[in-house]
Amino acid sequence: MNHQGPAERSVILGTGSALPARRVTNAELAETVDTSDEWITERTGIKARYIAAPEETTGTLAIGAARAALAAADLKGADIDLIVLATATPDHTFPATATKVQAAIGMTGGMAFDVAAVCSGFLYALSVADSMLRTGMARKALVIGAETFSRILDWEDRGTCVLFGDGAGAVVLGLETSEADDSAPRGILTTELHADGRHHDLLYVDGGPSTTGTVGKVRMKGREVFRHAVVNLAEVMEQVLHRVGMTSADVDWVVPHQANARILDATARKLNLSPEKVVVTVDQHANTSAASVPLALDTAVRDGRIKRGDLLVLEAMGGGLTWGAAVVRY
Structure with missing residues (x-):
């Protein structure tokens, strides 16, 4: 950069x-x-x-x-x-x-x-x-x-x-x-966020204070969400890496939203990323929604996988639909 x-x-x-x-x-x-x-x-x-x-x-x-x-x-x-x-x-x-x-x-x-x-x-x-x-x-x-x-x-x-x-x-x-001549500056290098409200009905809760007065329950069309996730996540990861002049080859670890192991595999394949570079905790935690990325990050920091100086890509997609990614030098 x-x-x-x-x-x-x-x-x-x-x-x-x-x-x-x-x-x-x-x-x-x-x-x-x-x-x-x-x-x-x-x-x-x-x-x-x-x-x-x-x-x-x-x-x-x-x-x-x-x-x-x-x-x-x-x-x-x-x-x-x-x-x-x-x-x-x-x-x-x-x-x-x-x-x-x-x-x-x-x-x-x-x-x-x-x-x-x-x-x-x-x-x-x-x-x-x-x-x-x-x-x-x-x-x-x-x-x-x-x-x-x-x-x-x-x-x-x-x-x-x-x-x-x-x-x-x-x-x-x-x-x-x-400093300007620092070739590997620490911190959040870039973030990219998206939303597309046209896909509201793919993943939502059928309640809320202003509509039903109840909390409601999660409703999801799993197959359609899966399809959007693989396309959107691969795209947004390419966008953030391109913005900082890097490719997937520069990435030490991808810390993804932990929704489904198959989504993680498919996204890694689309980006030609080695599965060994993907932090996976979905097997032990399932999908914890907004908690999943920081939970996976903390797990990999504490077990020694992620080290200071490593280049990370964080990414997630959720209801809304919303999705985003960040490039971080830990």
């Missing part, structure tokens, strides 16, 4: 995640749902997921992930002046679940708000926080993806209820200046 003079970038200072206590395997799920371990594994690659207990909420999971990320960054809540929390399953219609996190971590100033872009939510939240840091509105940010999707599943709909799980992931962002 060619830069004129020093550039300030949002750098990931720490990552964290939190999962509910209860792990539910496919076999356990098959005791109450008309399905089988073979059926779920063959179609999705999912082996288990975590399901929140009544006292575990999107807020408590988000707080756990935030505290873990702050500890990894060696910072306190008081050091943060921005929280952007991505979720489709907030604790309350209002206020934003981000304000619960703000109070819990001892952050008394700054800004805290939620972003709703379903499975793409973390990419949207990351992009918003990055923009606010680079324009001087904040200096240090917590970006969180947190969901309790189990609360909005129709457990009679075996095509969708087996796909999702609960969890939270977070990153702490801070500004860092890189």
Whole structure:
């Protein structure tokens, strides 16, 4: 990349995640749902997921992930002046679940708000926080993806209820200046976001405060979503890499939204990416919507796969339809 003079970038200072206590395997799920371990594994690659207990909420999971990320960054809540929390399953219609996190971590100033872009939510939240840091509105940010999707599943709909799980992931962002001659600057190099509301009916929840007055349940046309996902994700990843003058050969790790192992495989093939470069956690966590990218990122950072200096591509697609990608030098 060619830069004129020093550039300030949002750098990931720490990552964290939190999962509910209860792990539910496919076999356990098959005791109450008309399905089988073979059926779920063959179609999705999912082996288990975590399901929140009544006292575990999107807020408590988000707080756990935030505290873990702050500890990894060696910072306190008081050091943060921005929280952007991505979720489709907030604790309350209002206020934003981000304000619960703000109070819990001892952050008394700054800004805290939620972003709703379903499975793409973390990419949207990351992009918003990055923009606010680079324009001087904040200096240090917590970006969180947190969901309790189990609360909005129709457990009679075996095509969708087996796909999702609960969890939270977070990153702490801070500004860092890189010099013009730095050939491998750290931080968020670029982000790209898209939406196309014409495809609303492919993946949505059939409820809401202003339409039904109820929370509603997830409804999905899986085959059509799969088709859009493979095309859109490959396209947006090519766009972000092209923008920073790189190709898939330069990428150390792809950290994708964990919806379905087959989507991950198909997207990697389309980009001629080695499957070994794709971080996969869908087998253990299932689809945790906005939490899935930061959860996968934290998993791979903590097990030593992702190292400082590695070039990452984060990507996701969700209801809306929404999709996006980011290129990050960790």
